[in-house]
Amino acid sequence: MAHFDLLTKNDFTPILAQRMFYEQVDTVLWIRWGLYLFAGFFAVFPLIVAYIVLAERKIAARFQDRIGPNRVGPFGLLQPFADFIKLIIKESIVPKGANSFVHILAPILTLISAFLVLAVIPFGIGLAPVDLPSGLLYMVSVSSIAALSIFLAGWSSRNKYSLLGAMRGVAQLVSYEIPQVMSILPVILWSGSLSLVSIVQTQQYDQGWFLFSPPGILGFLLLLISSIAEVNRAPFDLPEAESEIIAGFHTEYSGMRFGLFFLGEYLNVFAICCLSTTLFLGGGSLPLQGYFADEADHMLVAPFDASKQSVLKLNAHHEFPENPSTGFRINITNIVGETQAFQVSHRVGNDLVLMANRPVEFKADAYSRVSAAARPSYAAPWHLSNLIMIPVFLGKVFFLVFVIFWIRATLPRVRVDRLMSFAWKTMVPLAIANIFVATIWFEMVIRPVGGFSARLLAWLVTGLLTAGAVALVFRINRNSYQANDPERRPTLISRSGDSLLAATTRGL
Amino acid sequence: MIQALFIALSAFGLLMALGTVFARNLVNAALFLVAFFFVVACQFVLLEAEFMAAIQVLIYIGAVAVLLMFGIMLTRNIQGDETTIVSRQWRLLGVGVAGSVLIVLFLGINGFKPWTDLGVRPEFPVTAETTTERGQAIIAMTPTVGREMMTRYVVPFELAGLLLTAALVGAVVLAQYDNTDEKTASAEPPQVS
Numbered sequence: 001m002a003h004f005d006l007l008t009k010n011d012f013t014p015i016l017a018q019r020m021f022y023e024q025v026d027t028v029l030w031i032r033w034g035l036y037l038f039a040g041f042f043a044v045f046p047l048i049v050a051y052i053v054l055a056e057r058k059i060a061a062r063f064q065d066r067i068g069p070n071r072v073g074p075f076g077l078l079q080p081f082a083d084f085i086k087l088i089i090k091e092s093i094v095p096k097g098a099n100s101f102v103h104i105l106a107p108i109l110t111l112i113s114a115f116l117v118l119a120v121i122p123f124g125i126g127l128a129p130v131d132l133p134s135g136l137l138y139m140v141s142v143s144s145i146a147a148l149s150i151f152l153a154g155w156s157s158r159n160k161y162s163l164l165g166a167m168r169g170v171a172q173l174v175s176y177e178i179p180q181v182m183s184i185l186p187v188i189l190w191s192g193s194l195s196l197v198s199i200v201q202t203q204q205y206d207q208g209w210f211l212f213s214p215p216g217i218l219g220f221l222l223l224l225i226s227s228i229a230e231v232n233r234a235p236f237d238l239p240e241a242e243s244e245i246i247a248g249f250h251t252e253y254s255g256m257r258f259g260l261f262f263l264g265e266y267l268n269v270f271a272i273c274c275l276s277t278t279l280f281l282g283g284g285s286l287p288l289q290g291y292f293a294d295e296a297d298h299m300l301v302a303p304f305d306a307s308k309q310s311v312l313k314l315n316a317h318h319e320f321p322e323n324p325s326t327g328f329r330i331n332i333t334n335i336v337g338e339t340q341a342f343q344v345s346h347r348v349g350n351d352l353v354l355m356a357n358r359p360v361e362f363k364a365d366a367y368s369r370v371s372a373a374a375r376p377s378y379a380a381p382w383h384l385s386n387l388i389m390i391p392v393f394l395g396k397v398f399f400l401v402f403v404i405f406w407i408r409a410t411l412p413r414v415r416v417d418r419l420m421s422f423a424w425k426t427m428v429p430l431a432i433a434n435i436f437v438a439t440i441w442f443e444m445v446i447r448p449v450g451g452f453s454a455r456l457l458a459w460l461v462t463g464l465l466t467a468g469a470v471a472l473v474f475r476i477n478r479n480s481y482q483a484n485d486p487e488r489r490p491t492l493i494s495r496s497g498d499s500l501l502a503a504t505t506r507g508l
Numbered sequence: 509m510i511q512a513l514f515i516a517l518s519a520f521g522l523l524m525a526l527g528t529v530f531a532r533n534l535v536n537a538a539l540f541l542v543a544f545f546f547v548v549a550c551q552f553v554l555l556e557a558e559f560m561a562a563i564q565v566l567i568y569i570g571a572v573a574v575l576l577m578f579g580i581m582l583t584r585n586i587q588g589d590e591t592t593i594v595s596r597q598w599r600l601l602g603v604g605v606a607g608s609v610l611i612v613l614f615l616g617i618n619g620f621k622p623w624t625d626l627g628v629r630p631e632f633p634v635t636a637e638t639t640t641e642r643g644q645a646i647i648a649m650t651p652t653v654g655r656e657m658m659t660r661y662v663v664p665f666e667l668a669g670l671l672l673t674a675a676l677v678g679a680v681v682l683a684q685y686d687n688t689d690e691k692t693a694s695a696e697p698p699q700v701s
Contacts, residue, residue, distance in 0.1 A: 099533070099535065101536070102535065102536070102539065105539070132558050133558070133559075133650065134558055134559045134562055134649065134650045137563070137566070138558065138561075138565075140562075140566060141562045141563070141565040141566030141569075141570060142565065144565075144566055144569070144571075145565070145569060145570065147570065147574055148569065148570075148574055148577070151574065151577050151578075152535075152539075152577075155535060155581055163581065167578075170578075174574070194650050327651075355651070
C-alpha cells in the first residue's frame with residue numbers, strides 16, 4: 001500500500017506521521033493548505049468579512065426600524081466595495097511624533113491573530129487547515145496576542161487619551177481571557193483531547209453536541225460572552241466607543257489603517273463564532289447525529305494485550321474510514337465482557353496506536369468489539385459528506401454572528417467598573433463552578449458510556465447544580481450592583497473599585 | 509529542507525535579538541524582543557514540540573511582553589523619546605562580560621567537544637510498535653505533561669501554584685483602593701452637572 005512506502009522512504013518523524021492520516025497523502029495535504037492559504041486568506045475570508053459588515057449594518061437598521069444601505073447595488077450588496085474604495089482613497093493621517101512603524105504594526109498584529117485562530121478550525125471532514133494535537137492551547141495562546149496589539153495602538157498614537165483607552169482595553173481583554181479559557185475546560189474534559197478535529201469527531205460520532213447538557217449550556221454562554229468581550233464588541237466596546245471622552249485606542253487611525261482595524265475586528269467576530277460552533281455545537285454535524293453512534297463490531301486482526309503493546313490492528317474490511325484524530329475515545333469490549341477505554345494516539349497504515357491514561361492489564365482476542373469510533377465503512381466518502389457538513393457549519397456560524405449583532409442592537413454599553421466586576425466576580429466563579437458540574441456530568445454519562453436513563457438523571461442533577469450556582473453567584477453579587485448608592489455614583493473618573501484607572505490617572 | 513528553514517529562522521532570530529540590544533527607543537526594543545520570542549516558538553515547532561511553542565507564545569508574548577510594555581509605558585513620558593545613554597566604561601565592561609558568555613555557550617553547546625564531532629540526533633522511527641514513553645511524549649505532549657505533573661513532578665507543581673497564589677494575593681493587596689488616601693487627596697469629588 002502507498003503509505004507503507006512512506007515508512008521506508010522518508011526520514012520519518014512523528015509530525016510526518018500525521019500526514020499518513022489521509023489516503024492520498026500529498027495531494028490532499030497540499031490541496032488543504034492551498035485552499036486555506038490562497039483561497040481562504042486572499043478571497044474567502046475577506047469576502048465573508050466584507051459581507052458580515054454589510055449584514056451588521058442592515059440588521060442593526062432593521063432593529064432600529066429603518067432600512068440599511070440599499071443604494072449601491074441591489075439591496076446594497078455592492079456596499080462593501082464602496083466602503084473599501086472610500087477607505088483606500090482617504091488620507092492616512094499619522095500624528096507627527098508618532099512611532100509610525102508601531103502605528104502600522106498594531107492593526108496588522110490583530111489581523112495576524114485572527115487568521116492564526118482560523119487556521120485550526122475544522123470547517124469539514126479533512127478541512128481543518130492544520131490539525132495540531134494541542135490545537136486548543138495554540139488557539140488560546142494566539143488569541144492573547146490581540147491584547148498586545150491594542151496596547152501598541154494606544155501607545156503609538158502619542159495621545160494620552162488613546163493611551164488610557166488602550167490600557168482600559170488591555171485590562172478588559174486580560175480579564176475576560178480567564179473565563180474564556182476556563183469555560184473551554186469542560187469541553188477538554190469531555191473529549192479528552194485538545195485537538196479541535198477530535199472534539200468535533202467526539203461530538204459527531206460519540207457524544208452529541210456538547211451544548212445539550214446543563215454544564216454545556218452554561219459553558220457555551222460563558223464562552224460566548226467572554227469572547228464578545230475579547231473582541232471589544234458591544235456591549236463591551238468601551239475601548240472603541242466614539243462617545244467616550246477617552247475615545248479609544250483607534251482615535252488616531254484614519255483611512256486604510258482604520259480599515260485594517262475594522263477588518264480585524266469583524267474577522268475576530270467570525271473566528272470566535274467558528275470557535276464556539278466547533279467546541280459546543282459540534283461544528284458541521286447535525287443535531288441528533290451523535291446519539292445514533294454506530295457501535296459496530298469492528299474486528300481486531302490480532303489479539304491485543306494492553307500491558308505489552310498499545311497497537312490496535314484492525315481488520316482491513318472494517319477499517320476506520322474516517323481517521324480519528326488524537327485523543328478520540330475507543331472502547332474495546334473483550335469476550336469476558338470487560339470494557340476498557342483508550343484514546344487514539346496516531347494511525348499507521350491500518351493500525352491505530354492507542355494510549356491509556358494509566359498502565360492497564362487488558363487482553364482482547366480477535367473477536368472483541370471495538371466501538372464508538374467511526375461510521376461504518378459503507379458510509380459516504382468524505383468529500384460527499386463535506387457537501388452537507390460545510391453548509392451546516394456555516395449556517396451555525398452565521399446564526400451566532402446574527403446573535404452577536406442582535407446583542408449589539410439591543411443592549412447598552414457596560415460601564416468600565418461594572419465590566420471588570422462582571423468578569424472577576426461573576427464569570428470567573430461561574431466558570432470554576434461549571435468545571436465541577438462538568439466533572440459530575442462526565443462521571444455520570446461519559447465515563448460509564450451511559451444510555452438514555454443515565455443521561456436523564458444527569459440532566460436533573462447537573463441542571464439543579466448549574467441553576468443553583470448561577471443563582472448563588474448573582475445573589476452574592478447583588479449588593480455590588482447598587483447603581484443608586486451615592487457613595488458609588490460614578491464621577492468623571494469612576495471611583496468604585498476601578499483602581500487601575502484611578503491609579504493611571506493619578507500619575508498624569 | 510528542514511535545515512534550510514532552521515538556518516533562515518535562526519538568522520532572522522539573531523537579527524531580532526540584535527535589534528533588541530541596539531534599538532534606541534525602548535518600545536522598539538520590546539517589540540524586537542516579542543519577535544524574538546516568536547522565533548523561539550518557531551524553533552520549538554521545528555523540534556516537533558508544538559505544545560512548548562504554544563506555551564511560549566502564551567506566557568512570553570501574552571503575559572511577559574505585555575507586562576514589559578506596561579512597565580515601559582507607565583514609567584516614561586508619553587512617547588518615550590529619551591533613549592538610554594550608557595557611559596563608555598560600562599559599555600566596555602558589558603561587551604567583555606557578554607563576550608565571555610558567548611564563548612562559554614559556543615563551546616558548551618556541543619559539550620566542550622570539537623565541532624567536527626557533531627552528535628547525531630537519535631533517529632526516531634515511527635513504527636507500528638512505538639510504545640515508548642518518549643514516543644508518547646512527542647506525539648501527544650499535553651497528556652504526557654499533565655500525567656507527569658500529577659505523578660512525578662507534583663511537588664514542584666504545587667510549589668509553583670503556591671508561588672503564583674502568593675503573587676496574586678500580593679498584587680491584590682498592592683492595588684487595593686486606599687480609602688484614607690482618597691479622603692486626604694480630595695475633599696469633595698468633582699461634580700458632574
